Amino acid sequence: DAGVIQSPRHEVTEMGQEVTLRCKPISGHDYLFWYRQTMMRGLELLIYFNNNVPIDDSGMPEDRFSAKMPNASFSTLKIQPSEPRDSAVYFCATQGAENYGYTFGSGTRLTVV
Amino acid sequence: EDQVTQSPEALRLQEGESSSLNCSYTVSGLRGLFWYRQDPGKGPEFLFTLYSAGEEKEKERLKATLTKKESFLHITAPKPEDSATYLCAVGNRKTSYDKVIFGPGTSLSVIP
Numbered sequence: 001d002a003g004v005i006q007s008p009r010h011e012v013t014e015m016g017q018e019v020t021l022r023c024k025p026i027s028g029h030d031y032l033f034w035y036r037q038t039m040m041r042g043l044e045l046l047i048y049f050n051n052n053v054p055i056d057d058s059g060m061p062e063d064r065f066s067a068k069m070p071n072a073s074f075s076t077l078k079i080q081p082s083e084p085r086d087s088a089v090y091f092c093a094t095q096g097a098e099n100y101g102y103t104f105g106s107g108t109r110l111t112v113v
Numbered sequence: 114e115d116q117v118t119q120s121p122e123a124l125r126l127q128e129g130e131s132s133s134l135n136c137s138y139t140v141s142g143l144r145g146l147f148w149y150r151q152d153p154g155k156g157p158e159f160l161f162t163l164y165s166a167g168e169e170k171e172k173e174r175l176k177a178t179l180t181k182k183e184s185f186l187h188i189t190a191p192k193p194e195d196s197a198t199y200l201c202a203v204g205n206r207k208t209s210y211d212k213v214i215f216g217p218g219t220s221l222s223v224i225p
Contacts (some may be wrong), residue, residue: 002133031211043157043175043200043215055211091156101147101159 004105006092014110018080021108023092024073031095034067034077035104038088048076082112115140115205117216125222126191134186134219136201146184146207147213148177151198191223 094100116222149157202213
């Protein structure tokens with residue numbers, strides 16, 4: 001298994017531009033989580049899905065952020081318009097069963113200038 | 114409100130010098146406590162799940178223990194390859210059955 005695959009690995013964009021981050025989960029894992037990691041705030045949960053359905057998006061900072069999971073093999077996190085304070089590492093993680101540990105992707109390092 | 118804190122923030126050890134990392138938590142109903150290791154430029158890697166006070170788990174030089182208020186990650190005779198950030202996370206079975214809250218982590222450096 002290739003694990004959780006995220007793309008791109010690095011993204012540099014200008015303020016105001018749309019950014020789309022992508023995640024391919026592990027086959028058979030029913031839960032998918034989007035996290036953001038910064039030095040100041042650590043790992044923050046943005047949103048998570050169960051069987052492709054959004055369960056809790058209370059961590060999404062504002063309307064500029066949106067996430068979709070159109071099928072069990074793909075999820076996106078979109079930021080429109082992007083701002084410098086969105087600069088962070090964004091992780092996608094999946095979980096196969098309750099109380100099992102998460103499997104994280106390698107992350108996307110986003111820099112908004 | 115659920116909370117997770119970790120100490121120390123950073124720890125520097127000589128190779129072979131055993132020590133412990135602390136994770137203190139406040140939750141109304143512990144579903145599980147999770148330990149992860151994170152190497153620079155990578156996502157966290159799952160190590161252990163602990164479910165109830167008194168439980169212990171071991172993996173190579175790492176041993177995790179759990180009480181009603183905290184968990185310890187004991188590192189015995191560490192090697193330079195144990196250098197990483199160690200994160201703990203807790204799940205609350207009463208309020209958030211699916212998700213967990215992560216602590217800020219402890220950055221461990223093991224010097225040869």
